[in-house]
Amino acid sequence: MAIPPGVSNRDWQTALQQFVQAVGESGVFTSDEDIGLYRDAYSPLWEEPEERLASAAIAPTTTEQVSEVVRVANRFRIPIFPIATGRNLGYGGSAPNLSGSVVVDLKRMNRVIEVDDRRHFAIVEPGVSYFDLYRHIQDRGLKVWIDCPDPGWGSPLGNALDHGVGYTFGAYRDHFHSHCGLEAVLPNGDVIRTGMGALPGAKTWAEYRYGFGPTVDGLFAQGNVGIVTKMGFHLLPAPEAYQTSVVTVPRRNDIVPLIGLVNELEHAGLIGQPGYGSPLAARRADLEELLKRPGGPPAEDLDRFAQEQKLGSWTCRLQFYGAPAVIAAHIAYAKDRFTRDIPGATFEDGELLRFPLTQEQLDSVRKVAVGIPNLAAFGGRRGSDGHLWFAPVIPKTGEAVLEAQRVFMDVFARRGGPALISPFSMPATWMYRAFVFLMGFPISRSDVTVNQRTRETMREIIKVAAEHGWGEYRAAPAFQDDVMAAYSYNNSALLRLHETIKDAIDPNGIMAAGRSGIWPRHLRGRRA
Amino acid sequence: MVDRRSILKLGAAGVAGALVGMPLPVLGAARAGVSGTLFRAVFDGRFEEAVAFAGELRRRGVVTASAGPDLATLWYGDLQARLRRERAPIAGLTDRATLFCLEELARSVGMRVAFRIDHLIDDRGRVEHDPVGPAAILAAARTLPAESGFGREIAVLASRFDWRQRRDAAALKRTGPFSPENKTALVSWAIA
Numbered sequence: 001m002a003i004p005p006g007v008s009n010r011d012w013q014t015a016l017q018q019f020v021q022a023v024g025e026s027g028v029f030t031s032d033e034d035i036g037l038y039r040d041a042y043s044p045l046w047e048e049p050e051e052r053l054a055s056a057a058i059a060p061t062t063t064e065q066v067s068e069v070v071r072v073a074n075r076f077r078i079p080i081f082p083i084a085t086g087r088n089l090g091y092g093g094s095a096p097n098l099s100g101s102v103v104v105d106l107k108r109m110n111r112v113i114e115v116d117d118r119r120h121f122a123i124v125e126p127g128v129s130y131f132d133l134y135r136h137i138q139d140r141g142l143k144v145w146i147d148c149p150d151p152g153w154g155s156p157l158g159n160a161l162d163h164g165v166g167y168t169f170g171a172y173r174d175h176f177h178s179h180c181g182l183e184a185v186l187p188n189g190d191v192i193r194t195g196m197g198a199l200p201g202a203k204t205w206a207e208y209r210y211g212f213g214p215t216v217d218g219l220f221a222q223g224n225v226g227i228v229t230k231m232g233f234h235l236l237p238a239p240e241a242y243q244t245s246v247v248t249v250p251r252r253n254d255i256v257p258l259i260g261l262v263n264e265l266e267h268a269g270l271i272g273q274p275g276y277g278s279p280l281a282a283r284r285a286d287l288e289e290l291l292k293r294p295g296g297p298p299a300e301d302l303d304r305f306a307q308e309q310k311l312g313s314w315t316c317r318l319q320f321y322g323a324p325a326v327i328a329a330h331i332a333y334a335k336d337r338f339t340r341d342i343p344g345a346t347f348e349d350g351e352l353l354r355f356p357l358t359q360e361q362l363d364s365v366r367k368v369a370v371g372i373p374n375l376a377a378f379g380g381r382r383g384s385d386g387h388l389w390f391a392p393v394i395p396k397t398g399e400a401v402l403e404a405q406r407v408f409m410d411v412f413a414r415r416g417g418p419a420l421i422s423p424f425s426m427p428a429t430w431m432y433r434a435f436v437f438l439m440g441f442p443i444s445r446s447d448v449t450v451n452q453r454t455r456e457t458m459r460e461i462i463k464v465a466a467e468h469g470w471g472e473y474r475a476a477p478a479f480q481d482d483v484m485a486a487y488s489y490n491n492s493a494l495l496r497l498h499e500t501i502k503d504a505i506d507p508n509g510i511m512a513a514g515r516s517g518i519w520p521r522h523l524r525g526r527r528a
Numbered sequence: 529m530v531d532r533r534s535i536l537k538l539g540a541a542g543v544a545g546a547l548v549g550m551p552l553p554v555l556g557a558a559r560a561g562v563s564g565t566l567f568r569a570v571f572d573g574r575f576e577e578a579v580a581f582a583g584e585l586r587r588r589g590v591v592t593a594s595a596g597p598d599l600a601t602l603w604y605g606d607l608q609a610r611l612r613r614e615r616a617p618i619a620g621l622t623d624r625a626t627l628f629c630l631e632e633l634a635r636s637v638g639m640r641v642a643f644r645i646d647h648l649i650d651d652r653g654r655v656e657h658d659p660v661g662p663a664a665i666l667a668a669a670r671t672l673p674a675e676s677g678f679g680r681e682i683a684v685l686a687s688r689f690d691w692r693q694r695r696d697a698a699a700l701k702r703t704g705p706f707s708p709e710n711k712t713a714l715v716s717w718a719i720a
Contacts, residue, residue, distance in 0.1 A: 036700040037635045041628070087632065094635075107636045127636075131604045152600070153633065375600040378625035378705045385704030445703055 002035075002055040004078050004100040006522075015076040019058050019102075022068035027108070029057040038086065038103050040093035042386035044443050044451045044458075044478055052095045052477055054081070057103040063183065063191055063229040069104060070227065071189035073510045080104050081512050082227040084126035084158025087151075090389040090440065090476065091162065097477040097514030098523070104227060106155075113230060114206070117142040121180065121206035123232045126157045130373040144235040145371035147172040152373025157231040161221045163474055167368040169272045169321070170432030172236050176221050177432075180209040183230035184220055187506035192226075206232025222474070223498075224512035225505045239321040242370055244350035245331050248279070248312035249342050252299040255314050256398035257342050262316050263396055265337075266432075270330045272319035272369070278424035279311040296406060296423055312346070314426075319369055324352060387440035388454060390461060392470040394427060394435050401427060404437045407468055411461050417453070436473060462486060477514065484517025499524065565691060566590045567616035568607060569683070570630070572623050575714060577647070577679030581621035584683035595626040603633050611637040617720040619686035621679055627717050628705035634719050641699045642691065644717040645669050647678065648708070660699040664690075682716040691720045 003012045019028050029035065038054045045051040058080075060066045073080045081101040086094025096103060110127035115137055122144075124133060130152040137144060147166035149159055158164075159175050166173035181195035192198070194217050197205040209217070219225050249258050265271045280287065280302065287305060290297040306313050318334060320327040331349065338345040353361055357370075367374045394400045405423055412419035420439040427435035441458060444450035458479055462472065466486035475483045484495055498518045502509070509520020519525075569592045571582035582592040593602055607618065615637060620626065624646075631641055643661025650656075655678060659669035668685050672678045707713040 032697045033640060033695060033700070036697045037640055039701055041632065041701055041704065085636065131600060135604065153629075373600065374598045375603075375629055376598040378599075378629055379597060381625075381706045383709040384706055386706070443704075 002053065002100055004055050004102060005098070007076060007078055011076045012078075015072055015078055016056070018072040018075075019056075019069060022072060023058055023060045023065050027059040027061070027065075029059070030055075038083075038094045038105075040095035040476075042089045042093060042388060042443055042476075043095065044388050044441075044455055044476065046385075046443065046445050046448075046451065048448060048451070050478075051099070052092075052097060053099050054096055054103045055100045057105050059105045059108050061108045063109075063185065066104065066106075066109075066185045066227055066229055067189045067191055070185050070187060070510075073102065074187060074189065074508055077508050077510060078102055079510055079513050081515075082106060082126075084155035084161070085129055085153065086158075087154040088158070088162050088164070090387055091474050092477045095477070097480065097512065101513065106227070106229070109229060112136045115140070115142055115144065115235070116206075117144045117235075117237075119207060120144055120235045120237050121232055122146075122156075122235055123181075123206050123230060124156055125230055126155055126228065128157070129153055129155055130159075134371070134373050143238040145172075145238050146235060146373075147175070147178070147371060148368055148373040149175075150368045151375045151377045152368070153375060156233060157228060160231065160233070161228060163221060165430030167273050167366075167430070168236060168319075168371060169269075170266060172234065173273060173430055174432055175233075176218075178234045179217070179231055180207060180234055181205040181211075181232040182217055182220060182228050184226035184228045186226045187508070187511045191229075193230075195232075197232075206234070219501065222516045224515040224518055225501065226511065236371070238355065240323045241321070241327055241352055241354045242365075243320045243327050243331065243352045244317055244369075245320070245334065246315050246317050246348045246350075247334075247338050248315045248346045248348070249338075250306065250312055250344040251303045252306075252313045253398075254342050254345075255401060258314055258316060258338075259396065259398045259401070261337055261341055262318070265318070265330075265334055270320075270334065272321055274319070274429050275317040276426035276429065277315045277317075278313060278426065279315060280306060280313065281422065281424035283309065283311070284422060284424070291423065296409070302423075324354070327352065384442035384450075385445040386443045388443055388458065388476055389474070390439045390441060390458060391428075391436050391472050391474050392465040393431070393473050394437050394470050396433065396435050401435065401437075403468070404470070407464060408437065408439070408461065411457070411464050415457055415460070431473070437470070458482075480514065481517040565617060566619055566686065567610065568593050568618045569686070570595055570602065570618060570620035570622060570626065572621070572626060572714075575621075575623075575679075577676070577714060578621040580677075580679035581683045581686075581716070584680045585619075585687060588683070588687050590687065595620070595622050599626055599629045603630070608633070608637070611639065615639055615720070617642070617689075617691050617718060619689075619716075619718040621682055621714060621716045624703050624707060624713050624715055625705040627715050628703070630717075630719060631701065639719050640695070641702075642689070642693070642695050642718040642720045644699050644702060644715055645672075645682065646703065647714040647716065649712040649714065651710070660702060661696050662693045664693070678716075686716070686718055689718055691718075 035054050058069050079098050079101040081096035082104040083094050084106050106126035109125040111125045113123040115122045130148040147168045149164050149166050160179045164175045172178050181197045183193045185191055195209045195211040196202040198211050220228050262274045290301055320330050394404050408421050428438040441454040462482045471486050472483045503521050513520050569585040569590045571578040572595045586592050643665045646658040648656045655674050657669045657672045659666050
């Protein structure tokens with residue numbers, strides 16, 4: 001059994017006894033077998049000395065127990081690292097930033113406190129998964145939808161705190177944005193509630209997020225000043241129907257008006273999450289010679305190929321929700337706008353799906369688009385043991401997409417090896433007001449050189465992105481210092497503010513040391 | 529790319545496997561009468577070896593369940609409620625993605641991988657078995673056929689496994705969810 005850094009064996013043994021007193025023997029885990037479960041399944045440091053490993057895990061069942069665990073940790077200056085369900089694979093999983101930390105595993109806090117389908121909100125504990133919440137809603141026939149990520153085995157609370165995202169409407173698929181009020185245990189064991197929750201007896205905790213005075217909720221997201229034990233969320237009223245329409249545009253440069261128009265439809269609330277693609281991506285083998293040209297393939301050559309093959313250059317899947325008449329009107333309006341603004345635009349409408357869906361419709365629908373969590377994302381992939389996400393935020397324009405393609409392809413060309421993107425790659429559209437140019441770098445359980453190469457490329461591409469004004473919205477622990485270093489405006493004033501807050505709220509530096517590159521004073525300036 | 533459906537025509541029928549007829553003592557700590565302790569046997573119906581595995585365990589009275597295209601159906605619709613109430617061993621012969629997901633999900637109910645045997649199948653149908661777990665499992669894996677027929681033998685092994693054995697932490701999180709580029713990866717496993 002490992003001992004947390006800076007803690008004597010005697011203190012450690014005493015602390016373990018006090019953890020047992022706080023949560024019971026069945027809630028304290030110290031064996032290698034138990035601790036092995038908390039390894040990051042997609043760690044880019046697997047089996048290397050720098051791999052981030054826990055020393056123990058504690059599984060409380062109530063806020064009061066969490067509070068007591070934190071007090072014990074503070075007493076003995078034991079670093080702790082809270083996880084909800086620990087499933088943010090590609091961004092760290094269930095492992096801590098600082099090796100030797102005690103994982104505070106909140107899986108046993110799994111109560112759905114409340115779901116209201118007249119005012120459209122939910123309040124949940126950290127151990128509630130998207131599946132749990134979905135089932136709670138379905139079992140009671142409540143008329144609300146959740147917005148879930150893919151895969152959906154994580155926790156709404158944990159996902160929101162990691163700035164996770166989903167697949168329906170903008171206001172809901174930014175999961176932290178859709179949160180409303182939280183309860184948290186501070187590093188001294190004190191319990192706070194934010195927003196209206198700070199007012200005893202208020203019935204509007206999950207409806208009005210600001211309460212009165214400064215808003216502090218953001219400190220707990222990707223942060224390390226407390227353990228969130230309850231959280232409210234706004235939920236989408238269950239729509240009557242759903243339909244897709246895929247618009248295809250003929251020319252490469254149509255990407256600019258395409259994204260501009262889709263932005264307009266989305267920001268006006270007419271469509272849910274758009275999904276971009278290129279029919280040419282599947283024809284890369286036929287375009288090999290063109291793709292090898294210095295500076296990339298000329299647009300007119302790609303256009304000629306697309307025209308000859310009767311393919312478009314770009315597509316966008318538009319998602320419409322609401323009453324059938326509303327959907328029909330929105331689709332008609334969208335088609336009118338595209339037809340007027342982009343000559344040659346064509347459309348392919350999906351089936352109008354009315355809820356509840358038939359089993360056949362359920363089997364074929366894109367589940368996350370209609371708020372149904374699933375685990376199908378793991379099927380059918382090959383060639384690595386997992387992936388590490390590189391997730392830079394870029395502007396929501398066609399010009400920015402084409403520039404990002406060029407810049408990142410240059411990085412891969414310079415470094416050699418297979419490129420993770422092509423001139424046909426499109427960004428992820430989870431965020432409401434920005435794109436994420438997502439790439440999954442391979443990791444290996446058996447070949448350290450794969451991970452070393454991935455780490456080197458990640459570090460380089462983070463810097464290159466920053467030089468172009470693109471920063472990552474989320475990153476695995478091994479790269480959080482690099483990402484935070486890129487947010488360097490005014491001599492890293494934001495990080496300095498974070499550190500000031502950290503020192504004030506967590507003077508012993510016990511809470512999630514290093515998360516988002518924010519280290520406690522005694523560990524500052526060195527990497528875990 | 530190798531098509532695993534085309535490779536895995538390794539029918540179990542007619543194979544007199546070494547383990548199937550093996551006397552109990554040879555299986556190390558295996559003991560009689562534990563087949564009923566398996567709560568579920570999970571299989572991937574795309575692979576004949578996995579189907580044979582399920583068939584053998586069904587014959588021995590174990591309830592089997594298909595992993596299906598979305599494991600969520602099995603875990604959240606069947607396993608989770610029972611295992612949250614009371615832990616009980618489950619075993620399987622599946623692809624890596626299924627074990628990967630079940631291993632992550634089982635953590636939430638305090639269960640973990642007790643043993644696993646990876647079966648890497650090349651494009652000629654040759655199978656390389658890579659076991660991790662108690663000594664009895666390592667010994668048994670050495671006798672598995674290098675071609676078809678191992679699914680049924682794994683079923684026997686799982687049905688006779690002594691769940692009280694000390695487990696090997698090396699069996700935890702041994703691979704990711706995906707197959708290598710040039711081989712089909714199946715895995716036999718037990719979670720308890």
